[in-house]
Amino acid sequence: MTGPDVPEPLHEVTVSVNGVRHTATVPARRLLSDFLRHDLALTGTHVGCEHGVCGACTILVDGAPMRSCLMFAVQARAHELTTVEGLGTIDAMGPVQQAFSECHGLQCGFCTPGFITTITAYLEENPDPTAEEARDAISGNLCRCTGYQNIVKSVLRAAEIRASADLGAPPLIDADARAGEAPP
Amino acid sequence: MKPAPFVHHAPTTVAEAVEVLRAVGSHGKILAGGQSLIPILSMRLASPEHLIDINGVAGLDRIEVRDDCVRVGALVRHTQLLQDESAYAALPLLRQALVHVAHPAIRNRGTTVGSLAHADAAGELPSVLALTEGVVEAVGPRGSRDIPASAFFVGPLETALAADELAVAVRFGRFPEGTRTGFAESARRSGDYALAGVALAITLQDKVIRSARASFVSVTDVPDVLDLSGAIGSYAAVPDLDAVADAVRAHVSPDTDIHATGDYRRMLVAELTRRLVTELLSR
Numbered sequence: 001m002t003g004p005d006v007p008e009p010l011h012e013v014t015v016s017v018n019g020v021r022h023t024a025t026v027p028a029r030r031l032l033s034d035f036l037r038h039d040l041a042l043t044g045t046h047v048g049c050e051h052g053v054c055g056a057c058t059i060l061v062d063g064a065p066m067r068s069c070l071m072f073a074v075q076a077r078a079h080e081l082t083t084v085e086g087l088g089t090i091d092a093m094g095p096v097q098q099a100f101s102e103c104h105g106l107q108c109g110f111c112t113p114g115f116i117t118t119i120t121a122y123l124e125e126n127p128d129p130t131a132e133e134a135r136d137a138i139s140g141n142l143c144r145c146t147g148y149q150n151i152v153k154s155v156l157r158a159a160e161i162r163a164s165a166d167l168g169a170p171p172l173i174d175a176d177a178r179a180g181e182a183p184p
Numbered sequence: 185m186k187p188a189p190f191v192h193h194a195p196t197t198v199a200e201a202v203e204v205l206r207a208v209g210s211h212g213k214i215l216a217g218g219q220s221l222i223p224i225l226s227m228r229l230a231s232p233e234h235l236i237d238i239n240g241v242a243g244l245d246r247i248e249v250r251d252d253c254v255r256v257g258a259l260v261r262h263t264q265l266l267q268d269e270s271a272y273a274a275l276p277l278l279r280q281a282l283v284h285v286a287h288p289a290i291r292n293r294g295t296t297v298g299s300l301a302h303a304d305a306a307g308e309l310p311s312v313l314a315l316t317e318g319v320v321e322a323v324g325p326r327g328s329r330d331i332p333a334s335a336f337f338v339g340p341l342e343t344a345l346a347a348d349e350l351a352v353a354v355r356f357g358r359f360p361e362g363t364r365t366g367f368a369e370s371a372r373r374s375g376d377y378a379l380a381g382v383a384l385a386i387t388l389q390d391k392v393i394r395s396a397r398a399s400f401v402s403v404t405d406v407p408d409v410l411d412l413s414g415a416i417g418s419y420a421a422v423p424d425l426d427a428v429a430d431a432v433r434a435h436v437s438p439d440t441d442i443h444a445t446g447d448y449r450r451m452l453v454a455e456l457t458r459r460l461v462t463e464l465l466s467r
Contacts, residue, residue: 029186051223075237
């Protein structure tokens with residue numbers, strides 16, 4: 001179908017990332033991870049193994065963690081994507097980012113975006129994990145610096161920060177949702 | 185590590201998907217969750233010219249609990265089935281096995297039916313389909329047909345599905361009253377492919393064992409069912425664990441690879457089964 005003489009068909013793909021709509025024209029085989037990094041210049045999402053094992057490219061698809069290297073960009077059209085860029089800024093870190101900073105949860109930092117997204121979604125479902133549960137929650141993400149002890153601590157610390165968020169800690173991405181809750 | 189070029193088809197009905205399959209035949213491949221297929225494409229182990237992406241096909245994302253089965257549509261994600269309380273109540277083995285499937289991020293996208301169509305001998309779901317005497321519902325240009333688990337798995341990564349057929353759903357059979365089920369596996373790392381695994385169903389009536397059956401992960405080419413009813417004995421209080429372990433060792437045919445020797449896997453799966461029998465009977 002698409003030999004050397006036939007140009008590869010291109011698709012116009014519009015996706016919503018961190019609440020912002022982006023459009024780019026790409027071949028069907030463009031991995032979502034490459035689409036984010038190369039076509040949209042959102043380089044916060046890192047690419048490690050490219051076959052779903054390492055977890056570095058984990059993003060949130062409609063709030064659920066998924067491997068962006070195991071989806072094609074053309075499949076992301078109908079979904080709301082959240083990358084690490086959408087979970088906080090250097091001046092207003094999200095609770096998981098703040099916890100990683102406080103607990104030295106990163107060394108080289110390469111795997112960190114995948115941990116941040118994974119843990120953010122995990123704490124939505126399980127806001128008060130034990131250390132053992134925290135360890136299990138990150139078992140799908142690899143840290144080649146092997147800094148797991150401090151990453152487990154960071155999960156627990158992030159849970160604390162979330163719990164005390166009403167006392168003036170940094171805002172969460174779901175600040176709008178929380179604004180609807182009754183004050184303590 | 186990038187897939188070769190392909191034509192992306194996005195049908196919105198089963199009929200459209202089947203029409204594309206008919207047209208492209210063995211040059212096409214169904215894309216559902218893609219959690220096994222996309223790595224295969226990226227590593228260029230396969231380079232189909234056409235991908236028929238069924239993620240936009242309406243009506244395939246349903247779980248239905250019936251008197252005799254749990255029916256799972258082709259777009260039901262592992263997580264959806266894992267969290268479904270009525271499916272768990274009807275057939276606990278589903279959740280007991282699904283928690284061992286990879287990691288949450290994979291389960292959020294990967295589909296249960298896709299896992300069966302992929303037919304990896306190291307996958308958890310094929311053993312569940314076999315043990316529940318499940319059925320795969322296939323649709324193709326020649327119409328619809330039901331394929332029983334015993335005829336579905338032909339070999340590692342090979343099924344009875346024709347190149348132009350789509351598995352639209354599977355029906356996992358429910359066990360009789362008084363059946364206890366469990367699933368155990370051992371992997372080098374959490375969420376990794378199991379070195380060996382076992383799914384087990386023991387049916388009891390007044391503390392008497394009426395039947396005991398098992399199917400296996402990573403130690404048989406296809407997930408066939410081993411009847412342990414004779415080996416285990418009749419009395420739930422005193423199962424013959426040695427006879428069970430002997431029967432399992434004789435049944436399996438594990439290969440040696442970089443992760444473990446065949447002998448080790450054989451020992452491991454016999455021990456996993458022995459412990460699972462004890463656990464189910466002491467519940």
